Amino acid sequence: MSSTSNLNQLKARLASARAVAVLTGAGISADSGVPTFRGADGLWRTFRAEDLATPEAFARNPRVVWEWYDWRRGLIATKSPNPAHHALVEMERRFDQFWLITQNVDGLHAAAGSRQLIELHGNIWKVRCTQCGQVSVNREVPMTLLPYCSGCGGLLRPHIVWFGESLAPHNIARSEEALHACQVLLIIGTSGVVYPAAGFSSVARAAGAFVAEMNLDSTPNSSVVDVSIQGRAKDVVPELLT
Ligand code: OAD
Numbered sequence: 365m366s367s368t369s370n371l372n373q374l375k376a377r378l379a380s381a382r383a384v385a386v387l388t389g390a391g392i393s394a395d396s397g398v399p400t401f402r403g404a405d406g407l408w409r410t411f412r413a414e415d416l417a418t419p420e421a422f423a424r425n426p427r428v429v430w431e432w433y434d435w436r437r438g439l440i441a442t443k444s445p446n447p448a449h450h451a452l453v454e455m456e457r458r459f460d461q462f463w464l465i466t467q468n469v470d471g472l473h474a475a476a477g478s479r480q481l482i483e484l485h486g487n488i489w490k491v492r493c494t495q496c497g498q499v500s501v502n503r504e505v506p507m508t509l510l511p512y513c514s515g516c517g518g519l520l521r522p523h524i525v526w527f528g529e530s531l532a533p534h535n536i537a538r539s540e541e542a543l544h545a546c547q548v549l550l551i552i553g554t555s556g557v558v559y560p561a562a563g564f565s566s567v568a569r570a571a572g573a574f575v576a577e578m579n580l581d582s583t584p585n586s587s588v589v590d591v592s593i594q595g596r597a598k599d600v601v602p603e604l605l606t
Contacts, residue, residue: 391553
């Protein structure tokens with residue numbers, strides 16, 4: 365089936381939907397210039413996740429981990445939401461129920477104005493105390509390294525879900541609610557290999573939702589979804605509003 369007919373099929377579903385959920389990944393921010401993880405120029409091509417994005421790596425060498433996050437914060441600070449982020453803000457206004465579940469930690473959905481936002485993997489602009497657990501916003505660029513908690517003096521870490529760590533239970537619960545209540549699920553710009561988000565297409569489909577993928581390439585999700593639309597997020601997502 366051609367991409368145009370897929371797009372029209374999806375638009376027809378959205379026209380009659382009251383409850384819509386969206387799952388986004390690094391591909392939506394790629395159009396803002398934020399590097400993805402697994403593409404040709406992806407971060408995991410240059411850096412080893414086990415050295416930088418695990419609790420063990422942080423315990424071993426917090427400075428190396430912080431330097432990497434500080435570098436990413438500096439890069440992201442120069443980027444802005446693109447038309448795909450803005451289209452999802454408009455979509456939130458159009459439906460009775462709307463959930464935006466993102467794996468991105470860059471904060472660009474919030475910067476665009478999305479409110480019904482579930483930041484599944486955390487947020488690079490938040491820090492968490494390794495001693496007292498206090499979470500706070502920190503927008504300093506570059507950061508003073510190493511950072512310490514103003515309350516208890518404990519070492520701060522990025523408020524990010526690292527490999528080997530569990531997602532926040534309230535984010536899992538809200539995502540489950542979305543996947544079971546939505547009539548349409550859009551999966552935008554994710555490689556679909558990191559669980560549990562990689563399994564969301566199957567969960568929503570089993571619960572009766574129409575599931576559409578929007579990505580530059582095909583992914584493991586492509587064989588599970590109702591329609592796949594290939595293209596850049598900044599081009600295809602705004603099309604849904606026309
Ligand atoms: P990946 O880098 O794994 O995948 C990005 C996806 O976006 C790929 O499928 C690309 O084909 C697609 N893509 C690239 N540019 C695009 C564009 N302009 N428009 C549409 N699609 C495009 O990123 P994620 O799937 O988000 O975890 O990765 C999942 C998690 O793995 C991340 O949240 C991160 C990483 O380790 C944490 O940071 C905790």
